[in-house]
Amino acid sequence: MTKALIVVDVQRDFCEGGSLAVAGGNAVAANVREYVLNGGSGGALYVVATRDYHVDPGAHFGEWPVHCRVGTEGAEFHPAVADLPFDAEFRKGEHAAAYSGFEGVDAAGSGLSLEAWLRERGVIEVDVCGLATDFCVAATAKDAERLGFTTRVLVELSAAVNQG
Template sequence: MKRALLVVDVQNDFCEGGSLPVAGGAEVAHDIARLLQRWLDKTPDSPAYDVVVASKDHHLDPGEHWAHEPDYVDSWPVHCKVGSDGEAFHPNLDPQPFDAIFLKGEHQAAYSAFEGRTTGGTGLGEWLRAHEIEEVDICGIATDHCVRASAIDAVAEGFTTSVLLDLCAGVAPETTAAALEQMRTAGVTVE
């Protein structure tokens, strides 16, 4: 079985110092980078990934997704605006050996990486199937939002899906616990 690693939204705005910081985001970026370096170096303990892909929040004008007085449920402060430093991958996420990057949320809210597309217009599910991927491991930010949505969609798309919890950061303990339960119920393995 061919296996992919999906790195979800490890961007400046979702790490400490960003407009929507998640505690531990910078550390998660560093830890994912260590995993990616082992994969590149093909060390004895390196993971067996056939491809490595990433998603990015990529907002031009997402409408009501942004608000001056956000409710932090359906509306949020301005974040990951195209061309801003906040939209960039966090500097701790180095190397970035991504076979493809999927951009999501240009004109509306988008939480799942499966809502994203390459600059050429290919969706994540289509891209993974074209590369004969059957298993997807997911890591990134935030466990209780975009990681959760991406994992549930991965199962719905027919992929055997695992979330690498030690390579994720969640917004709040309560919402993270609820997200873990939702993912398990959907058939996601949480490791």
Template sequence: MAIMDLDHTTDILGIVDVQPTFMPGGELPVAEGDAVVPVINRLLAGPFRHAFATQDWHPPGHSSFASSHPGRQPFETVRMPYGPQTLWPDHGIQGSPGAALHPGLAQARIELIIRKGFDPEIDSYSTFFENDRTTSTGLHGWLQARGVRRIFLTGLATDYCVAWSAEDAVRLGYRVTVIEDACRGIGLPAEGGTTIDAARRRLAGMGVEFTASSAFV
């Protein structure tokens, strides 16, 4: 694998939803979700000088929770005003221990933390927009002000928040690379495999690159 050359003035590491709520023992666990923490910490300790992070930050009773829809179960899909919505177990509740950044995550180089999903009526996967696709998180403006042109994404989950962030970043004009061993996915059944497979095909078709943490020294 080729070694990646970084430009510390225009490259940044994105750390998506590395929170206990998405890890084994959490409310919406991603298999091996906690395995991303040491990988991301190695990236923060050396190759990357700049990083941002995001947190799912839902109020109780959020509309994306299955518990807010009587008779519905987690992972069912409903129609919301902004489109199809997967229903989730209650997770990422504002102020809860599960919604904090993982306590083992090295945060010295994290310059911005974006909290998303706090509107009770709109879910938020992407680091750039709520799921209505029009409400901005403010991340794009912050990145532009700093001259960022290339984003390397890590975190949880590969097939949802990481994938949607990568898609929006490409649409906004950034070069995007997903560091695969610094991500883990949910992997729900989907046409042609799982939601992880579908997301990877979709992102590759948009020009997103994929690499491993070993490509950075």
């Protein structure tokens, strides 16, 4: 069985000190790093990342503080994960709100969506972790399941906006 780990939006703006900080974001970044580097990626053959990547997302910035604007430090991956050996990165939300990693496109310029990229590699199972559990992690996991991937959310490697 071919498996992938999807690391969702572990970016500076979503960690403590960022414009849309999630409590525990720095710890999530450190724990994801440890998990990936110590081979704890649950048998995942591929490790991919998603990135909120806003140019002008319209009304989205009316709903949320300005965050992850292209070209800003806040849009960068948290330093703990920035140098991880991701097999691919998927950017989402340039000109509209985008919560699910499946709304993104391959940052390498292939034009592939996350779904197409995973299917090309025979992935049938995904683990999802990152920020924030109740928004982008949830949307990514729901889309993965809807698209037929066996899906598991790694809550110990995630944090939520709304702690309840």
